Amino acid sequence: MIDNDMLLEYNEYCGNFYGTPRQPVESCIERGGEIVLEVDVNGAANVRKKCSDCFSIFIMPPSFEVLKKRLEGRGTESEEVVKARLDQAVAEIGRAAEYDYIVTNDVLSDAVNDIYGIIRSERLRTSRCIPNFLTLTPLCCGRNGVYHVKSCYRKTYQTFRQPLQAGA
Secondary structure, eight states, X not given: OXXXXXXXXXXXXXXXXXXXXXXXXXXXXHTTOOOOOOOOHHHHHHHHHHOTTOOOEEEEOSOHHHHHHHHHHHOOSOHHHHHHHHHHHHHHHTTGGGSSEEEEOSSHHHHHHHHHHHHHHHHTOHHHHHHHHTTOEEEEOSTTOEXXXXXXXXXXXXXXXXXOOTTO
């Protein structure tokens, strides 16, 4: 897959290779969908290079001590693996400033709400909406004009009825 450029990104993490297949991501975007990728800092850097319209969120642990307790509490890794993961986490936290947003994962529901808020905000980002707003093409004039407009964040076309407001 690597040799055939079939991965959007790939990386070795703690002795294992991980990657994101290119085709499902590109197909979803072409259909107007949105993608959330869970990748390490190297994978995120590679995605940002290839996808100029993406945004990135770094999920930060509330503290080193909490991260250590979480990793040890899983009971799935040896002490050596936990130490390697903690060392890796310190290195990754050092690269958090490369991201567009940082969300602290202390209370899970709060972190999820923060991520949803970021996604909602990104959908409304001026750079995503203004170029599309400027391409409004009236198909019919009148009190209930029908306009053909590009969606702000899905890169699809939609037709909708928009009543004109008084004074507009």
